[in-house]
Amino acid sequence: MLTIALPKGGLLNDSIQLLKAVGLDFSLFLDNANRQLQIIDPTGRATALLVRAQDVPVYVEYGQAQLGMVGYDVLREKKPAVAHLADLGFGGCRLSVAVKTTSPYRSALDLPAHSRVASKYVNCARDYFQSLDLPVEIVPLYGSVELGPITGMSEAIVDLVSTGKTLQENNLMELEVLFHSTARLIAYPLSYRINPYGLKDLIDQIRAETAAIAP
Amino acid sequence: MLTIALPKGGLLNDSIQLLKAVGLDFSLFLDNANRQLQIIDPTGRATALLVRAQDVPVYVEYGQAQLGMVGYDVLREKKPAVAHLADLGFGGCRLSVAVKTTSPYRSALDLPAHSRVASKYVNCARDYFQSLDLPVEIVPLYGSVELGPITGMSEAIVDLVSTGKTLQENNLMELEVLFHSTARLIAYPLSYRINPYGLKDLIDQIRAETAAIAP
Incomplete structure (x- = not known):
């Protein structure tokens, strides 16, 4: 049977x-009482x-899983060996460099060399600052990256x-x-x-549906 | 002021x-309505x-943060350059190798060479199987590691x-x-x-308190 990997979260x-x-119904995953991590569509197709x-x-x-839906941000960070099939249009967001509003920096190049940059996206952050030829120290965090500048641990974040x-x-x-990110198939x-x-x-159906709802 | 890093979760x-x-009250963190990630003790000490x-x-x-409380499992996996001061006694658990109950394996050495082992603890898992001289492929996962053997992606897990x-x-x-794990200071x-x-x-007070409640 066809298996589709779906992401928890947003x-x-x-x-x-x-x-x-x-035509595939996995809405059981949206039920807060559900504890199953693997469910079969009522039609038995997937x-x-x-x-x-x-x-x-x-x-x-x-x-x-033969198919998966996931944000482009994850694909950019992990570079997995998978086929990218379609931009699904939803889940729009961007990976950005941010600093305290009280800081004197107005662009990434204003950051002093060897600044600390806290991020969950260590590979994306490293690649970006290397492309600027600006040496920084990436501080890998798992959550609440905004605490980096607040506590003074890092000058900037990539989040x-x-x-x-x-x-x-x-x-x-x-x-x-x-870069900008959306959900991908x-x-x-x-x-x-x-x-x-x-x-x-199924892929053709998803593509047609995505094209129909695209802005 | 003294800063103490506390872990979300268990x-x-x-x-x-x-x-x-x-004598330090941070119980605001236990309030579900609280969104602050940084709070000062009412006495202003920390x-x-x-x-x-x-x-x-x-x-x-x-x-x-001058102090932190965290599970030994995190310290074993990440090997951060911090001073280990005390075993706090609570949060007892263990990092284990597990397989399907229907599998024929009864010890880690029964696993075939080049088995896949899914884990969030990739360094601990790699070190362990290297110490057994058993070559395995570690599959890094972020959550729900138990799905590895269920879906057939991995023969075993380390979790x-x-x-x-x-x-x-x-x-x-x-x-x-x-290994067994407990919370550490x-x-x-x-x-x-x-x-x-x-x-x-403060460290002496915490140590005394921990010794008092130790079994």
Whole structure:
């Protein structure tokens, strides 16, 4: 049976609505009382796995799921060996450099050499500052990256921004946008070539649905 | 002012109770309505930071917090350059190798060479299997590691076990214990030597309190 890896968190609701539009119902994952991480669609056509966003490409890379939905930010950071099939349009956000509003910096290049930059996106942050030829020290954090500048641990952060509310609440301001991100449809490369379980039909349906709702 | 980094999650309640016993009240962090990640004790003696467990040693290593409370499992995995001061006794669990109950394996050495082992603790897992001279492929996951064997992605997992309920619910069984873990008190090495803000007195108080409640 076809298996689809879905991400916990902000992209889950839209992912499930999109699959519903192509006839697959995994809305049980939206039920707070649900504890199952693996469910079968009522029509018996497909299984869905509910995993951390960062784990979606892992299941797809190993072929345990033939399809996955995940943010472009995760794909940029982890560079998994998966086929990128479609931009799903939802989950828009951006990876940005931010500093305290009280800081004197107005662009990333204003940051002093060897500044500390806290981020969950250590690879993206490193690549970006290397492209600027600005040596910085990346401080890897797992959560609440905004605490870096607040506590004085880091001069700047590289973090995902969607509404900008978290930055505002913490007196931080965006200096630069590294890239924009949306949810993407990814596939296990081998499955995409050998087309098991009518995979290509499903992909075409998802693409058509995505094109229909695209702005 | 003295700053203490506290971990979100399972160790938070006991950490806050212990600090209360030595006269520091950070119980605001236990209030679900609270959104602050940095609060000052009502007596004005210390600040606490509420961060992810994996980030506690980062704040302490960079000296942004002079003290931190965190599980030994995090210290074993990340090997941060911090001073280990005391075993706090609570938060007992173990890092274990587990497989499906239906598998034929009865010890880690029964696993076939080049098996896949899913884990959030990639360094601990790698070190362990290297010490057995058994080559395995570590699959790094961020959450729900039990899905590894269920989906067939990995033969085994290396994961934290406290009650064993998650393993049981997922038809997994423990084969080996890598190590036992409890909450630890850690310090920024430099602060520990120069003793700012009466740090040593506080450490002695915490140690006395921990010894009093130890089994």
